[in-house]
Amino acid sequence: MMKPLADIRVVDLTRIIAGPFCAMLLGDLGADVVKIEGPHEGDPIRHIGAQVNDLSWYFAGFNRNKRSVVLDLRSPEGFATLEKMIARADVLLQNYRPGVLDEMGLTKHRLEQLNPRLIVAGINGYGSTGPYADRPAFDFVVQAMSGFLSVNGNEGEPPLRTGTPISDIMAGLYTALGIVSAVRARDLDRDHGGAGAGQRVEASMLGALMSSFAYLASDHLATGELPQRTGNDHPIAAPYGLFDASDGQIAVAPSTQAVLDKFLRVIGLPDLCSDPRFATNALRRANRPQLNALINAQVRNDTRARWVSRLNDAGVPCGVVQNLAQALNDPQVLHQELVIEVEHPGHGPVRMLGFPIKFSETPCEVARPAPRHGEHTAQVMRDWGIFPDKEPQ
């Protein structure tokens, strides 16, 4: 079977993180993604992050399955070539601030004139319309504005940023879902006698991150009550959190009474809930310190590995707290190929994050390593049938 986007050409004008992540997802799904870079330094990420053998592994990990074309968009020739590429593309992906595309001359009208089937996709901080549309965005600031900081941290302590650039990644993911959906809508339109027209599609870091609030949002909207920062304690359930095994901590999350009963049976406290201090979830939350002390006294009698095995076997979600080195070398992570090694000619093998989506018939794979700056300029022109001084648009 052909890959989902095997026939789709993407002109990628994005840089840094959210946009290139989105473009990488499209490439992983089989699209012909062409990264347009300026004639000088190209994507700044080429020079950011740890370098090995003169290659940024950050750049390598985020730009697999793309080709690089150098165009000077400020020169008439470069811009004319971009327009020819747009005429032949299925998707134009950009993360400019609103209005920049217009200033470049790529107005809605011009883009439709160049290619009525074009899907014009945007990633931005806050959305392309509204009072904050023009604001520059950055993950930390979006975490602050979205309310994410306000639910991250320990009880009684200040709001806290989370360590991964979560709003960038989620915005990239939503935009990729939007683009593949717009491709399908175009197919469907054509199959039903329409023109197979493209459309505009976008996602913002703010909207993406806010979608993660799930029940925290619905409970707040229903009651007006604010979710509290509760560190590793679940705001609703007790027991829940980290407990002390003989050689370190285990993470346990008994989410229902049935799972809690299993947990207490396995750790040797089957009658705990008949103690009046712990008879209900509300009482257990109120008496969490005494509850946790009793549980820790039991859990301390065995090792992490044994508890993880015994509790999961009994149906109780349980794991250990791994640092990033441990996580990236975890046997399940390796089995699932969530870390892969890609040969980069001239730079040696590069380890990078793998593919979170597993397809049985059209598996994601690295068809090409991250490109050198401008590596494919001539090749793409040839493949896409673009020749200088011919075919005026």
Place this chain on the structure above:
Amino acid sequence: MMKPLADIRVVDLTRIIAGPFCAMLLGDLGADVVKIEGPHEGDPIRHIGAQVNDLSWYFAGFNRNKRSVVLDLRSPEGFATLEKMIARADVLLQNYRPGVLDEMGLTKHRLEQLNPRLIVAGINGYGSTGPYADRPAFDFVVQAMSGFLSVNGNEGEPPLRTGTPISDIMAGLYTALGIVSAVRARDLDRDHGGAGAGQRVEASMLGALMSSFAYLASDHLATGELPQRTGNDHPIAAPYGLFDASDGQIAVAPSTQAVLDKFLRVIGLPDLCSDPRFATNALRRANRPQLNALINAQVRNDTRARWVSRLNDAGVPCGVVQNLAQALNDPQVLHQELVIEVEHPGHGPVRMLGFPIKFSETPCEVARPAPRHGEHTAQVMRDWGIFPDKEPQ
């Protein structure tokens, strides 16, 4: 234009959070999503979270754009009906542990026999193969195992869980992207003379969350160094974080030297970097307390609103720390319709999170509110052409 999934039928066997979130995304994209529920209580989320007028707003928010069919899958009749639905569906979505589908009789062979065009989609904790495939999963435990806890928290303090069920949401998102992509691969196969076959597609909470590590993963893989917990301070850049305005804090993230220069100019410290203590980013990180004190002394001279306006106008990403109430009522959030109100007959209006993806021609909308338990059993049978005691499979 028809919505991207207007012709797609989804049989949704999932419960709780990640699976229903994925199914909701498919419904938002126009699919006919049929939620199969047991004859007694149905999805447990119907009874979890804050209730208003006898309706869980958590359930309402996660189950819009779905119909509910009650089937007792343990009865021969119920199971036979499920098989008839599968024969007529495009997607079967499930979040069972590996092997459960087989135990039910829905082996790979049987599903292919019922419907060779079926896309069989799975959401799980750790992946359907590998040493942890059989483990039950829960967001907190996946946060611990993935390394996410290890990068969340303050310097010198223990690892910390983040407040939103981030691994569930991201797994739902990746699975939705996988499903729409598999639908497109099927179309493409048909268009190129193939059978238009379905395939298996899945995503895990572990794989989804690990994809968020981005440069933290690439830097670790390149150097072997572990990312540290740094609270609201960026591990690499200084200044960065929360600063004290006259009426509260602002979040500022000057990510490059150019943005830093703008920041320092706007706050009235244009020559700060000529101070030998602050001449380089490394020095500024080392002298962060003195640096932040100087900056706070300036920032304290004006209000949050004025700094947010002045700094963003100058191209410096800046915002305030909002709690969830402030975020959900933020003018940009309202303008972007990231919170919407949906009328639920018999329960009144329900406020819920809106649509992170914005399409110009096929906008997401709430075509139907979350269903009552079994509300559409007869209707779906009629629509899908399923009649008892007819059409033996």
